[in-house]
Amino acid sequence: xxxxxxxxxxxxxxxxxGRAIQHTLGSLGFGGVSDVRxxxxxxxxxxxxxxxxxxxxxxxxxxxxxANTVIENYSIDLVE
Amino acid sequence: xxxAVIVFPASNCDRDAAVAIEKICGVKPLxxxxxxxxxxxxxxxxxxxxxxxxxxxxCGAMAARSPVMREVVxxxxxxxxxxxxxNGFQVxxxxxxxxxxxxxxxxxxxxxxxxxxxxxxxxxxxxxxxQTGEIVTYTxxxxxxxxxxxxxxxxxxxxxxxxxxxxxxxxxxxxxxxxGIFNKERNVLGLMPHPERMIERDLGGDDGAxxxxxxxxxx
Numbered sequence: 001x002x003x004x005x006x007x008x009x010x011x012x013x014x015x016x017x018g019r020a021i022q023h024t025l026g027s028l029g030f031g032g033v034s035d036v037r038x039x040x041x042x043x044x045x046x047x048x049x050x051x052x053x054x055x056x057x058x059x060x061x062x063x064x065x066x067a068n069t070v071i072e073n074y075s076i077d078l079v080e
Numbered sequence: 081x082x083x084a085v086i087v088f089p090a091s092n093c094d095r096d097a098a099v100a101i102e103k104i105c106g107v108k109p110l111x112x113x114x115x116x117x118x119x120x121x122x123x124x125x126x127x128x129x130x131x132x133x134x135x136x137x138x139c140g141a142m143a144a145r146s147p148v149m150r151e152v153v154x155x156x157x158x159x160x161x162x163x164x165x166x167n168g169f170q171v172x173x174x175x176x177x178x179x180x181x182x183x184x185x186x187x188x189x190x191x192x193x194x195x196x197x198x199x200x201x202x203x204x205x206x207x208x209x210x211q212t213g214e215i216v217t218y219t220x221x222x223x224x225x226x227x228x229x230x231x232x233x234x235x236x237x238x239x240x241x242x243x244x245x246x247x248x249x250x251x252x253x254x255x256x257x258x259x260g261i262f263n264k265e266r267n268v269l270g271l272m273p274h275p276e277r278m279i280e281r282d283l284g285g286d287d288g289a290x291x292x293x294x295x296x297x298x299x
Contacts, residue, residue: 013228014253016186065145068138068174070181071228 001046003058004077007067008039042066054078081299083109083124086152088143093129093165093276100276101126104292114146123299124161125152127168129221129274139182139224140170149175161205161295162268166222169260169270178263178270179237180229185222186253192221194284195273196248197259201241204266205298209290216287218273220251220259225272227254227261240264245271 009015015037022036044061048054058076067074083101087094094111101109110120114132119125133142143149149171156162156177164172172178185191194217199210210216229237234255237243245260252272260271275288 012230013183014186016184016188016253020188065137065141068141068181070173070179070230071183 001048001051001054002079003044003046003054004079005042005044005058005062005066006039006075006077007042007062007072008074009037010071010073013071039072051078081105081107081124081296082120082122083107083126084112084119084122085109085126085128086112086114086148087128088114088130088132088146088171090132090134091128091130091167093167093274096274097126097128097165097276100279100288100292103279104289105296112148114143114148117147117151119148119151119155122155122160124163124295125155127152127162127164127171128276129166129168132167132171135224138174140167140172140174143167143171144174144176153177156263156268159265159267161299163206163291163295164268164270165274165276166220166225166272169272170224172268172270177268178261179233179242180227180261182224182272183226183228184224185226185251190221190223191225191251193219193251195220195251195259197245197273198248200243200246201262203241204244204262204269204294206262206269206291206294207244208297209294215248216290217278217285218245218271218275218288219277219284220273222252222272225252225254227252227256227258227272229255237261242266244269245273 018036275291278288
């Protein structure tokens with residue numbers, strides 16, 4: 001099973017990189033982008049075959065390492 | 081005094097910290113490798129600056145999960161003084177010993193220069209040789225020194241008097257101009273500027289020396 005994990009900055013946290021990307025998009029002529037938030041995407045290959053157990057395990061990984069929950073949110077998608 | 085400096089792969093201020101400790105405290109510190117799961121009986125633990133684990137994932141994230149850090153957290157919770165400088169500050173927040181997080185500088189540039197800091201409190205074993213309110217000069221050299229904590233955490237830090245140092249001219253966007261904070265018990269200090277690089281005038285200044293003098297007096 002694969003786990004696809006997105007880690008993103010919480011909404012109250014400033015994202016200067018996102019702002020710089022938005023600015024550059026604007027200078028390339030891509031108008032109408034009102035905000036850009038940059039995050040991380042991680043793909044994990046899991047030996048676990050039970051969906052609930054996999055979800056619990058990846059959630060634990062996010063809490064303990066993959067995300068810093070002081071500043072980041074995470075979401076998990078499991079793919080067979 | 082029995083100090084230890086923890087060494088991670090890609091620490092690069094570990095030797096500066098050791099030189100400062102030896103010169104000012106008169107004791108050669110133990111250099112402890114991050115993979116050690118035991119830590120000798122020490123009365124000061126320094127987490128040095130650098131780019132531990134190449135800043136992979138997040139600054140300090142890997143180092144904070146190193147085997148030796150379990151022991152560092154346990155010792156800190158039992159009152160052993162722990163000083164985290166620059167990357168060491170990032171490691172201490174990632175390890176949960178200090179609140180908040182260090183984010184990329186607001187202007188997205190690495191900043192390397194001398195900065196003026198206000199000593200917010202001399203009521204700690206790290207700052208007792210300073211005057212509260214005194215202005216000192218340390219060096220900063222970082223890309224991720226932008227201190228962030230949410231509003232509620234920030235209020236608590238301020239109310240508890242946990243701010244140790246504040247920038248006079250904020251170089252990185254840190255909330256409330258925070259350069260360094262204590263834990264609630266004040267036996268843990270994390271700061272972005274480098275006191276160990278300011279220990280003698282020939283090196284640009286000696287304001288950092290008094291942090292180590294403070295520790296000598298307390299330990």
